[in-house]
Amino acid sequence: SQQGEEDPQALSIQEGENATMNCSYKTSINNLQWYRQNSGRGLVHLILIRSNEREKHSGRLRVTLDTSKKSSSLLITASRAADTASYFCATAPHSNYQLIWGAGTKLIIKP
Amino acid sequence: NAGVTQTPKFQVLKTGQSMTLQCAQDMNHEYMSWYRQDPGMGLRLIHYSVGAGITDQGEVPNGYNVSRSTTEDFPLRLLSAAPSQTSVYFCASSNQQGAMDIQYFGAGTRLSVL
Numbered sequence: 127s128q129q130g131e132e133d134p135q136a137l138s139i140q141e142g143e144n145a146t147m148n149c150s151y152k153t154s155i156n157n158l159q160w161y162r163q164n165s166g167r168g169l170v171h172l173i174l175i176r177s178n179e180r181e182k183h184s185g186r187l188r189v190t191l192d193t194s195k196k197s198s199s200l201l202i203t204a205s206r207a208a209d210t211a212s213y214f215c216a217t218a219p220h221s222n223y224q225l226i227w228g229a230g231t232k233l234i235i236k237p
Numbered sequence: 238n239a240g241v242t243q244t245p246k247f248q249v250l251k252t253g254q255s256m257t258l259q260c261a262q263d264m265n266h267e268y269m270s271w272y273r274q275d276p277g278m279g280l281r282l283i284h285y286s287v288g289a290g291i292t293d294q295g296e297v298p299n300g301y302n303v304s305r306s307t308t309e310d311f312p313l314r315l316l317s318a319a320p321s322q323t324s325v326y327f328c329a330s331s332n333q334q335g336a337m338d339i340q341y342f343g344a345g346t347r348l349s350v351l
Contacts, residue, residue: 156336168241168327168342169280214279218336224295225336227272227279 131228132215138234145202147231149215150195156218158191158198159225163212172200172213202233210235239263243328243343250318250350258313258346260328266341268331269311270295271303273324274345280327286311287334318350 133148149158157176161169173189175182175198182189188201202209212232216225244259262269270285282295286305300322302314311330315322325347329340 159339161340166345168344169329169340170342171339174339216280216336216340223334223336224282224285225280225340227281229277229279 132213132231134231135229136232136234138236139205141205141207141235141237143205145205145209145233145235147200147213147233149198149200149217149228151198151215151217151226152196153217154193154220156220158189158218159216160187160189160198160200161214161216163214163230165211169214205233205235207235207237209233241328241330241341241343243326243346245346246344248346248348250315250348252318252320252350254318256315256318258315258326258328258348260311260313260343261309262311262328262330262341263309264330264332264341265308266330266332267308268334268338269305270329270340271301271311271313272327272329273297273322274327275324283313283326315348320350322348323350324348 131150159174160172163169175189175191186203191198212230214230216227241262267288271283272280281297283301284303286292292303325345327345328343331338331340
């Protein structure tokens with residue numbers, strides 16, 4: 127069962143622009159995590175945000191969490207060609223210890 | 238530092254064949270898991286382990302077996318391959334149980350069952 131749903135499913139922008147992806151979920155969570163997957167590769171962890179946190183930064187990445195709306199957003203500023211990848215959110219529900227994954231947003235950065 | 242290593246990278250099986258996907262990690266993580274990734278879907282948990290000798294089923298365990306005899310290794314066995322098991326398989330490990338910590342992934346095994 128998928129709890130996290132990313133939006134949009136696909137996003138194509140020019141290099142240098144900002145990219146925003148959203149994740150919505152259904153049940154209360156302990157944390158929410160964002161991962162990146164380059165084509166044909168494994169997933170790489172980007173940011174973990176806990177339920178009592180509202181915003182976290184890592185380099186050009188900014189993640190926000192709104193638990194009242196059960197949603198999160200991932201902002202990539204000043205995008206680069208190397209940011210072309212699929213981005214997944216995963217939620218850690220209170221009810222168990224297993225991550226539940228969304229279907230991902232495919233981001234294409236055009237040079 | 239190797240992290241999580243999966244072998245093989247690619248495999249083609251015929252229906253009914255069995256095989257083992259290997260996963261090894263060198264980070265001394267207690268928690269390991271197997272996922273499958275199908276087009277247009279998120280990762281789905283097959284089996285997981287919270288430590289040597291302890292395994293449990295995930296969301297889609299049917300047709301797969303696991304064992305955990307050491308902290309480092311967590312092989313996934315396909316008992317009798319079916320076309321529905323065509324997928325990309327990922328092994329992951331983490332320092333804490335399941336969802337409470339970041340996951341480290343292997344590069345994946347791309348499996349085709351004909």
